[in-house]
Amino acid sequence: xxxxxxxxxxxxxxxxxxxxxxxxxxxxxxxxxxxxxxxxxxxxxxxxxxxxxxxxxxxxxxxxxxxxxxxxxxxxxxxxxxxxxxxxxxxxxxxxxxxxxxxxxxxxxxxxxxxxxxxxxxxxxxxxxxxxxxxxxxxxxxxxxxxxxxxxxxxxxxxxxxxxxxxxxxxxxxxxxxxxxxxxxxxxxxxxxxxxxxxxxxxxxxxxxxxxxxxxxxxxxxxxxxxxxxxxxxxxxxxxxxxxxxxxxxxxxxxxxxxxxxxxxxxxxxxxxxxxxxxxxxxxxxxxxxxxxxxxxxxxxxxxxxxxxxxxxxxxxxxxxxxxxxxxxxxxxxxxxxxxxxxxxxxxxxxxxxxxxxxxxxxxxxxxxxxxxxxxxxxxxxxxxxxxxxxxxxxxxxxxxxxxxxxxxxxxx
Ligand code: NIG
Ligand code: FE
Numbered sequence: 001x002x003x004x005x006x007x008x009x010x011x012x013x014x015x016x017x018x019x020x021x022x023x024x025x026x027x028x029x030x031x032x033x034x035x036x037x038x039x040x041x042x043x044x045x046x047x048x049x050x051x052x053x054x055x056x057x058x059x060x061x062x063x064x065x066x067x068x069x070x071x072x073x074x075x076x077x078x079x080x081x082x083x084x085x086x087x088x089x090x091x092x093x094x095x096x097x098x099x100x101x102x103x104x105x106x107x108x109x110x111x112x113x114x115x116x117x118x119x120x121x122x123x124x125x126x127x128x129x130x131x132x133x134x135x136x137x138x139x140x141x142x143x144x145x146x147x148x149x150x151x152x153x154x155x156x157x158x159x160x161x162x163x164x165x166x167x168x169x170x171x172x173x174x175x176x177x178x179x180x181x182x183x184x185x186x187x188x189x190x191x192x193x194x195x196x197x198x199x200x201x202x203x204x205x206x207x208x209x210x211x212x213x214x215x216x217x218x219x220x221x222x223x224x225x226x227x228x229x230x231x232x233x234x235x236x237x238x239x240x241x242x243x244x245x246x247x248x249x250x251x252x253x254x255x256x257x258x259x260x261x262x263x264x265x266x267x268x269x270x271x272x273x274x275x276x277x278x279x280x281x282x283x284x285x286x287x288x289x290x291x292x293x294x295x296x297x298x299x300x301x302x303x304x305x306x307x308x309x310x311x312x313x314x315x316x317x318x319x320x321x322x323x324x325x326x327x328x329x330x331x332x333x334x335x336x337x338x339x340x341x342x343x344x345x346x347x348x349x350x351x352x353x354x355x356x357x358x359x360x361x362x363x364x365x366x367x368x369x370x371x372x373x374x375x376x377x378x379x380x381x382x383x384x385x386x387x388x389x390x391x392x393x394x395x396x397x398x399x400x401x402x403x404x405x406x407x408x409x410x411x412x413x
Contacts, residue, residue: 001043001044001409002043002062002063003041003042003043003047003059003060003061003062003063004041004042004043004061004062004063004064004065004409005039005040005041005055005059005061005063005064005065006039006040006064006065006066006067006072006384007039007052007055007064007065007066007067008037008039008052008066008067008068008069009035009037009038009039009040009052009067009069009070009071009072010036010037010067010069010070010071010388010389011034011035011036011038011071011072011388011389011390012034012035012036012038012040012049012071012072012374013032013033013034013071013072013073013074013354013374013390014032014033014034014035014049014074014373014374014375015032015033015073015074015354015355015358015359015372015373015374016033016373016374016375017359017368017372017373017375018031018033027316027317027318028355029313029319029349029351029352029355029356029360030349030351030352030355031351032351032354032355032390035049035050035051036051037051037052037053038050038051038052038072039051039052039055040072040374040382041055041059041061042380042406042409043380043409044379044380044408044409044410045376045377045378045379045380045409046374046375046376046377046378046380047376048376049374049375049376067384069388070384070385070386070387070388070403071384071385071387071388071389071390072374072382072383072384072385073142073354073358073382073383073385073390073393074144074358074359074371074372074373074374074381074382074383075142075143075144075145075175075358075371075381075382075383075405075406075407076141076142076143076144076145076335076357076358076361076383077143077144077145077320077357077358077359077361077362077364077365077367077371077372078138078143078145078146078147078322078323078325078333078335078357078361079145079147079178079270079293079320079322079361079362079364079365080147080149080248080270080272080293080295080322080323080324080364081134081138081146081147081148081149081322081323081324081325081326081333082148082149082151082152082182082324082325082326082327083130083131083134083135083138083146083148083169083325083326083333084127084128084130084131084134084148084150084152084162084165084166084169085115085118085119085127085130085152085326085327086115086118086119086121086122086126086127086130086152087114087115087117087118087119087327088327089110089111089114089115089327089328092105092110092111092114092328093301093331096302096303102254102302102328102329103226103254106226107226109189111186111328112151112152112185112186112328113186113188113189115152115327115328116152116153116154116158116186116188116189118152119152119153119158119161119162120153120155120158124161124164124165124168125165125168127161127162127165128165128166128168128169128172131148131165131166131168131169132168132169132172132173134325134333135169135173135175135177135333136173137333137334138175138323138325138333138334138335139173139174139175139405139412139413140400140402140413141333141334141335141336141337141400141402142335142336142383142401142402142405143175143333143335144175144176144371144381144382144383144405144406144407144412145175145176145177145178145361145362145365145367145371145372145381146175146176146177146178147177147178147179147180147218147322147365148166148169148177148178148179148180149179149180149181149182149185149220150162150163150166150179150180150181150182150183150185150216151182151183151184151185151186151220151222152185153183154183154185154186154187154188154198155188155190156201156205156206156209159181159183159206159210160209160210160213160215163179163181163210163213163215163216164215166179166215167179167215174407174408174410174412175381175407175412176367176370176371176379176381176407176408178217178218178365178367179215179216179217179218180216180217180218180219180220180248181206181207181210181215181216181218181219181220181240181245182219182220182221182222183202183206183207183210184199184202184220184221184222184227184228184232184233184236185220185222185227185250186222186227187227195228195232196232199228199232199235199236202236203235203236203239207219207236207239207240207243207245208243211243211244211245216245217245217246217366218245218246218247218248218269218365219236219237219240219245219246219247219248220247220248220249220250220272221233221236221237221247221248221249221250222250222253223249223250223251223252223257223259223262224250224251224252224253224254224255224257224259225254225255225257226254227250230257230258230259230261230262233249233259233262234262234265234266237249237266237268238266241266246269246366247263247266247268247269248268248269248270248271248272248293248364249262249263249268249270249271249272250272250273251263251271251272251273251274251277251281252271252273252274252275252276252277252278252281253273253274253275253276253298254275254276255276256276256277256278256281257276258281259271259281260274260277260278260281260282260284260285260290261278261280261281261284262284263281263284263285263288263290264281264283264284264285264286264287264288264290265284265288266288267288267289267290268288268290269290269291269364269365269366270290270291270292270293270320270364271285271290271291271292271293272293272294272295272322272324273293273294273295273298273307273324274292274293274294274307274308274312275298275299275304275305275306275307277292277307277308277312279311279315282311282312282315282317283315285317286315286316286317291317291318291319291320291360291363291364292307292312292317292318292319292320293319293320293321293322293361293364294307294309294312294319294320294321294322294342294346294356295307295321295322295323295324295330295338296321296338296341296342296345296346297323297324297325297330297332297337297338297341298324298329298330299341299345300330300341300345301329301330301331302329302330306341306345306346307346309342309346309347309348310346310347310348313348313352318360318363319348319352319356319360320356320357320360320361320363320364321335321338321339321342321353321356321357321360321361322335322338322357322361322364323335323338335357336393336400336401336402337398338353338357339353339354339357339393339394340393340394340397340398342356342357343394344394350390350391350393350394350395353394354390354393358372358373359372359373360372379407379408379409380406380407380408380409381406381407381408382405382406383402383403383404383405383406384402384403384404384405385401385402385403386401386402386403387401
């Protein structure tokens with residue numbers, strides 16, 4: 001692959017991973033490792049990073065770019081979305097603004113189940129098209145790695161249709177897509193009042209069928225009041241781990257439910273949402289090495305209290321930020337907006353938010369060897385901003401700051 005040299009980078013925000021002398025990962029969220037007046041050389045991976053004045057004149061380069069003093073940051077890693085769905089729930093959103101709660105709408109058969117009925121009558125191609133359009137919107141705002149979950153099918157056939165649609169998205173868009181199976185997103189209407197039978201279906205039929213197709217890397221469960229109990233969630237995730245899936249949990253989003261405690265106990269890769277996470281939940285996550293993925297767009301949209309990010313950071317948890325882009329509780333694929341919400345409403349610094357939206361997102365997808373920071377050998381996934389300071393990402397809010405994006409070394413916009 002051709003080699004490109006970008007020079008005259010006013011500030012290169014590497015977000016490089018920090019380790020101690022034994023190679024243990026350090027949680028250094030305020031240290032972005034910034035190189036002023038920098039240059040980078042890359043093919044599909046980063047080959048050289050440093051001060052522009054220090055680059056060897058002998059290096060063979062195919063293509064030169066002048067960054068004109070602007071800043072470069074890693075591509076955003078959005079580690080939690082439900083971007084493949086059908087239908088539109090703007091009417092529910094409008095009702096919520098008139099005071100009806102998310103739970104009330106769900107109990108009337110709306111909410112997740114209304115998307116389920118739209119998904120069941122859509123074709124795989126229609127579902128994929130929706131995912132492709134949202135992925136391109138995410139790219140516009142600088143996302144280069146995007147997780148997508150199933151979970152709006154809730155039958156073997158429809159869950160597999162969603163996963164196949166995600167597989168089409170993966171082939172059609174130029175960014176990295178990571179797939180999660182979430183058959184345990186809700187109890188489908190045909191199993192109303194028979195939730196334990198649905199849990200058996202997930203364990204005995206859905207998980208093995210998804211594994212056989214080798215079509216998802218993670219398994220996620222919605223562990224909360226009115227959805228899946230801790231006991232059922234634990235059985236589903238144990239089976240998933242036996243089959244080789246890595247685990248995620250939608251944890252303590254609507255109530256303090258013991259879900260973060262379970263995620264830590266199972267050493268889940270991440271526990272997500274955590275609006276009502278307790279200190280005991282935080283401690284369990286720390287013991288289990290579980291990443292705390294916070295989704296402030298959901299608290300914003302549902303007008304719920306934000307997750308206790310500061311307490312989590314002070315507790316030493318590795319915090320990641322993601323959009324949760326979905327048709328019900330947070331309909332945005334824009335990671336720059338998530339940075340703003342995290343800083344203004346969860347008390348995070350810009351540096352902490354940027355680390356959480358890049359390197360820590362990669363941890364939440366077990367993808368830190370490939371992406372999340374600008375380091376030699378990693379995939380050349382990065383954004384050229386149209387400003388010389390990364391602080392504008394939050395200070396100058398509501399504006400798209402991306403001038404150009406590369407993923408795997410290819411200019412994609
Ligand atoms: O992450 N918590 C569960 N699932 C989504 C909401 C899905 C929906 O309302 O369609 C979430 O918030
Ligand atoms: Fe979610």
